[in-house]
Amino acid sequence: MNTAQWGIPAARCFEPYRSFIPSFPEFLEGIKGPGPRDVRIGTLKADPDAVRRGLFARGLVAEEHRGLKNFHRVEGEGSPGHWPEYSLGLVHSQALSSGIASLALGVRPGHRVLDLCAAPGSKTTHLAELMGNTGLIVANDKSLRRLVALRHNIKRLGVLNTVTTCYRGENFPRRVLYHRVLVDAPCSGEGLYRSDETGNLKSRPPARPKLYGLQKRLILKGFDLLLPRGVMVYSTCTYNPKENEEVVAHLLENRDAELLPLDLPLASSGGLTEHEGAVFPHDIQRCARLYPHRNGTVGFFLARIGKRG
Amino acid sequence: MVKGVERAEILGYLEERFGLQRKLFAGHLFFKKGRTYWLIRSSAHLSAAFGYQAQSVGMPFMKLVRGRFKPTTRGLQIFGPGATKSTAELSGDALKRFIAGEAISAPEGLTPGYVVVRAGGMVLGCGMVIKGKKGQEPQLISQVPKAVPLKSLLDLL
Numbered sequence: 096m097n098t099a100q101w102g103i104p105a106a107r108c109f110e111p112y113r114s115f116i117p118s119f120p121e122f123l124e125g126i127k128g129p130g131p132r133d134v135r136i137g138t139l140k141a142d143p144d145a146v147r148r149g150l151f152a153r154g155l156v157a158e159e160h161r162g163l164k165n166f167h168r169v170e171g172e173g174s175p176g177h178w179p180e181y182s183l184g185l186v187h188s189q190a191l192s193s194g195i196a197s198l199a200l201g202v203r204p205g206h207r208v209l210d211l212c213a214a215p216g217s218k219t220t221h222l223a224e225l226m227g228n229t230g231l232i233v234a235n236d237k238s239l240r241r242l243v244a245l246r247h248n249i250k251r252l253g254v255l256n257t258v259t260t261c262y263r264g265e266n267f268p269r270r271v272l273y274h275r276v277l278v279d280a281p282c283s284g285e286g287l288y289r290s291d292e293t294g295n296l297k298s299r300p301p302a303r304p305k306l307y308g309l310q311k312r313l314i315l316k317g318f319d320l321l322l323p324r325g326v327m328v329y330s331t332c333t334y335n336p337k338e339n340e341e342v343v344a345h346l347l348e349n350r351d352a353e354l355l356p357l358d359l360p361l362a363s364s365g366g367l368t369e370h371e372g373a374v375f376p377h378d379i380q381r382c383a384r385l386y387p388h389r390n391g392t393v394g395f396f397l398a399r400i401g402k403r404g
Numbered sequence: 405m406v407k408g409v410e411r412a413e414i415l416g417y418l419e420e421r422f423g424l425q426r427k428l429f430a431g432h433l434f435f436k437k438g439r440t441y442w443l444i445r446s447s448a449h450l451s452a453a454f455g456y457q458a459q460s461v462g463m464p465f466m467k468l469v470r471g472r473f474k475p476t477t478r479g480l481q482i483f484g485p486g487a488t489k490s491t492a493e494l495s496g497d498a499l500k501r502f503i504a505g506e507a508i509s510a511p512e513g514l515t516p517g518y519v520v521v522r523a524g525g526m527v528l529g530c531g532m533v534i535k536g537k538k539g540q541e542p543q544l545i546s547q548v549p550k551a552v553p554l555k556s557l558l559d560l561l
Contacts (some may be wrong), residue, residue: 140481151561179557183526184481207449231449233456242459247551250463250478255432255445259460270455329467339419 102295105288111214112334116386123294125388128399131290132169133160133392135189135217138224146185162360166194168391184251189217190393192385195359196279196330197221199399204229206226206274211264211317214241216248218279223254232257233273237264241340265312269320276327278341280310282373285334286387286394310342318350323404327357330397334384339396343382344375346400354378355399362389366398406434406441410435411445413443413503414466417473421517423488435461439468474518477529477548484520484527492531492544499523501530502546503554510544528554
């Protein structure tokens with residue numbers, strides 16, 4: 096297939112970000128070819144060490160990622176979805192950066208947690224594992240169709256502490272407040288874009304959807320559902336500051352929120368303090384930007400937010 | 405929430421059929437919708453979820469089929485390792501045929517009803533032993549749903 100017929104040069108697509116993506120030429124090289132594939136070995140149904148030994152023996156995974164327990168880079172050509180371990184609910188395909196978001200939330204056994212945009216459930220099921228299948232997770236998604244995938248992954252991976260709901264995130268009912276809230280917001284997905292060897296994107300990206308309004312409403316809703324001294328993580332898989340720093344800044348302007356430090360096991364850059372004339376609070380630097388050429392994972396943005404109380 | 409006599413019936417079935425002791429389920433609650441029983445870990449926060457319109461509560465654990473309890477495959481994958489009765493360990497040609505959806509001769513000692521099917525030390529899911537026709541031995545057939553594809557297991561075992 097001649098991707099040049101429908102791909103645009105990655106350099107042109109990402110030119111607006113040249114000023115802040117570190118080592119821009121390396122970034123363009125770093126998104127060539129197929130994306131990295133990682134799996135998370137589940138902990139709820141079997142001994143993860145036994146599963147790991149089986150995967151090593153068949154040459155399917157590399158060593159565990161440092162700082163990301165039970166995450167492994169996939170080796171070879173086959174898809175993890177075809178592994179018997181996948182069918183039995185012993186592994187799950189999940190990007191490293193996605194795993195970072197769950198870890199950054201700092202859940203503990205017994206917590207009450209809200210995952211506001213949960214489908215298809217990579218982070219929900221990871222959170223359940225981190226909580227030892229205790230406490231309660233309310234996993235919400237506005238799409239009944241996407242909830243099917245979420246419920247399938249919950250069953251497949253042996254999650255027993257989760258209730259699913261189907262509300263528009265920005266209208267999620269305020270019945271109780273949560274120790275932890277995850278807002279993994281719908282976004283333009285630029286962090287997932289890959290190019291071919293000629294440097295053309297492998298698919299024509301959609302016109303950058305204007306999700307900023309929705310993202311701002313989601314972050315405010317998520318924050319309002321936090322207990323005092325609760326923690327929220329806002330995350331996207333895009334580079335666009337309008338969907339990232341601008342959304343976080345909107346929260347800081349409208350709520351008594353504070354940005355908490357992030358201690359990540361992957362290399363990251365700090366949040367931007369200004370973009371295209373907009374100036375953001377100094378603390379925005381505590382946010383994290385993850386780039387494929389620095390980490391070998393999808394592009395990502397994270398903010399860890401505290402509610403004073 | 406399923407309580408009292410109905411909960412006791414479920415736990416009684418699991419103990420009688422599979423040897424799963426009641427205390428295994430001490431920290432779990434059952435909810436029923438239609439003919440499906442859902443299982444969720446008990447938590448001090450669970451009442452918080454009662455205020456929402458829930459799409460699912462935990463995971464589907466048992467169903468009522470023609471008025472009888474039927475465990476789900478995913479439920480057995482979690483609790484089946486502790487079963488001491490009504491278990492079928494398969495390998496070789498019998499395993500291949502079971503995964504292909506064929507009826508196979510039931511391992512000796514199994515009575516008609518649902519069984520925990522194992523292979524290579526892992527619980528695959530639910531099978532059902534049915535009486536054979538006249539002169540035929542009891543048969544074991546898969547109750548594992550298509551959504552749990554097992555063919556790839558043959559590469560492993």
